[in-house]
Amino acid sequence: MKYCFGIDIGGTTVKIGLVSENGEIVTRWEVPTRKGSDPTGLLEDVKVSLENCMAERKLEKTDILGIGMAAPGPVTADGVLHGCVNIGWGDVELKKHAEKVIGISPVCIGNDARVAALGEAYFGAGKGAKSILMVTLGTGVGGGVVPDGHILMGESGVAGEIGHMTIDPYETAVCGCGKKGCLEQYASATGMVRATERFLKEKNTASVLREKDAVSAKDLWDAAKAGDALANEITDFVCDRLGSALANAIYLVDTERIVIGGGVCAAGQFLLNKIEASYNSKVFSHSRNKTFALAELGNDAGIMGAAALILQDAE
Ligand SMILES: [Zn+2]
Known part of the structure; x- marks a missing residue:
C-alpha cells in the first residue's frame, strides 16, 4: 500500500x-x-x-x-x-x-x-459526475471548477473565483477584495447577516429575527425553514444573486453537477432547493438539467x- x-x-x-x-x-x-x-x-x-x-x-x-x-x-x-x-x-x-x-x-x-x-469531485458529492462546479459559502465565497478530473487553473490562478464575480454593479459597499458588488457581499455568511440587517431596518414586517440581538446566517436559515416570511424574503434575495452567478458561471464552464459547500450548507436541502430554483429561472431551458448536491467532505x-x-x- x-x-x-x-x-x-x-x-x-x-x-x-x-x-x-x-x-x-x-x-x-x-x-x-x-x-x-x-x-x-x-x-x-x-x-x-x-x-x-x-x-x-x-x-x-x-x-x-x-x-x-x-x-x-x-x-x-x-x-x-x-x-x-x-x-x-x-x-x-x-x-x-x-x-x-x-x-x-x-x-x-x-x-x-x-x-x-x-476533493468533492473525487471522493465526495461530485463522485460519478464528469465535471463539477463547486461554490463554498463560508465567511467568504470560494469556488472551483473540475472540468475533466483536474482543477481548472487558468493563467493567473483565479479560474473558479466565483465569489468576486460582480453581481451588482450599483453596490456602494466595498468587498474585502476592494471592489464593489461581488457575490461574496451577499452570499457569504457575513453577506447574509448584512442583508438581514438591511431588510430588518428597511421593512416593517414582523419577524422572529427581530427578537435577536445579533443575527447569524444560521438564525436566518432556521427562521426561513420555520416559515418566517421576512427570513424567506431575505434568503430568496440572497439565492437570487447566487443563482445569477451560477447561471453566468455555467454559461462559461457548463459542468454536469453543481456542488454547494461551506458552513452555510448546514441549511441543507432547503437551501439547495432555493438555489436550484433561482438558477433554473435564469438559464436556457436545456441548461436546466444540472444536478445540485451538498458537499459531503466537510x-x-x-x-x-x-x-x-x-x-x-x-x-
Ligand atoms: Zn470581492
Whole structure:
C-alpha cells in the first residue's frame, strides 16, 4: 500500500492527513500555523510533523507518493502562491520551497477552494459526475471548477473565483477584495447577516429575527425553514444573486453537477432547493438539467482534495 500526505494550510492551523492510495484518511492531525514573511518556518514544522508520523507507522519515503497542499491564495500551475494575506506571505514559490525543506517530491499546490472542489469531485458529492462546479459559502465565497478530473487553473490562478464575480454593479459597499458588488457581499455568511440587517431596518414586517440581538446566517436559515416570511424574503434575495452567478458561471464552464459547500450548507436541502430554483429561472431551458448536491467532505475537503492532487496522477 502506498500513501500520500494531504495538507490544508489555514490561517490558524495546518490540517494534515495521511491518506492511502485508495483515498482513505488513515490518520489526521493539526499543527499551529507559524506566521511570518516567508513559509520556511511553517514548512519546517510540517517536515518534523510528517517525519514523526512516518516513524510511528514505519513508513519510508518510498512509501509516499507525494504531498498535496491547499493554500488560501491564488496558485498558478507552476506551483507559485501569489500572496497569502492571512499568513503574511507575498509571492512564494511554494512547490519548490516545500520540496526543498521537506525533502519529499512531488509537492503539488492548489488554492484551497479549488482543492476542496477537487476533493468533492473525487471522493465526495461530485463522485460519478464528469465535471463539477463547486461554490463554498463560508465567511467568504470560494469556488472551483473540475472540468475533466483536474482543477481548472487558468493563467493567473483565479479560474473558479466565483465569489468576486460582480453581481451588482450599483453596490456602494466595498468587498474585502476592494471592489464593489461581488457575490461574496451577499452570499457569504457575513453577506447574509448584512442583508438581514438591511431588510430588518428597511421593512416593517414582523419577524422572529427581530427578537435577536445579533443575527447569524444560521438564525436566518432556521427562521426561513420555520416559515418566517421576512427570513424567506431575505434568503430568496440572497439565492437570487447566487443563482445569477451560477447561471453566468455555467454559461462559461457548463459542468454536469453543481456542488454547494461551506458552513452555510448546514441549511441543507432547503437551501439547495432555493438555489436550484433561482438558477433554473435564469438559464436556457436545456441548461436546466444540472444536478445540485451538498458537499459531503466537510472539514476534510482540504485534506482529501490535497491528497487528490497527488492521487489523480498516480492512478
Ligand atoms: Zn470581492
